[in-house]
Amino acid sequence: MKLYFKQRFFSWFDSxxxxxxxxxxxxxxxGQLSWGHTLHILNARGEHIATVKQVVLTFLPKFEFYIGEQYVGMLQKEFSFLQPRYNIDFNGWHVEGNWLEWDYQIQRADGSPAAVIAKELFNWTDTYTIETEYDRDALCALMVVLAIDAEKCSRN
Structure with a gap:
C-alpha cells in the first residue's frame, strides 16, 4: 500500500x-492545542481511530501511540551523530533514517521491511510517501511518521 502524507498549507495546528x-x-x-504535540488520526468517515501524543519534560523527545484509547507503544529519539535513530517500543519495529532526515526505513524484529518513508522535495508543505507491504501496517507506519515529523518540527 502506498500513502501520500501531505501537510495542509494554511493551518494553525498540525493538520x-x-x-x-x-x-x-x-x-x-x-492537531490539538496542548503543551507538546497531540495528533488525532481520523479515518475517511471522520471517526477518531488513533492518537500520537508527545510526552513533555523528557531529556529527548518522546511520543506515545494510542489506537482508540488504548496505549500501544512509543517512539523516543536517541542521542546520535549524523544518522537519526529512534528507540521504538511498538510492534517490534526498529526505525533508522538518513543523515538528511528525509528518508526512513521501518523494520520488523526479523529485519524485514515494514515501511519505507521518503520525503518529497520541492513542495510548499511537508509531503511524504509511506509504502507498506501490508495494508494492516499503514496506520502504524503513519503514527511513526507523525512522531518523527513532530520531533523535527519541535527542533525548528
Missing amino acids: YDIYGQDGSVLFTVE
Whole structure:
C-alpha cells in the first residue's frame, strides 16, 4: 500500500491529509492545542481511530501511540551523530533514517521491511510517501511518521 502524507498549507495546528494511490483521502490528522504535540488520526468517515501524543519534560523527545484509547507503544529519539535513530517500543519495529532526515526505513524484529518513508522535495508543505507491504501496517507506519515529523518540527 502506498500513502501520500501531505501537510495542509494554511493551518494553525498540525493538520495533514493522507491520500491513497487513487487520490482519495484515507486518513485526516488534526492537531490539538496542548503543551507538546497531540495528533488525532481520523479515518475517511471522520471517526477518531488513533492518537500520537508527545510526552513533555523528557531529556529527548518522546511520543506515545494510542489506537482508540488504548496505549500501544512509543517512539523516543536517541542521542546520535549524523544518522537519526529512534528507540521504538511498538510492534517490534526498529526505525533508522538518513543523515538528511528525509528518508526512513521501518523494520520488523526479523529485519524485514515494514515501511519505507521518503520525503518529497520541492513542495510548499511537508509531503511524504509511506509504502507498506501490508495494508494492516499503514496506520502504524503513519503514527511513526507523525512522531518523527513532530520531533523535527519541535527542533525548528
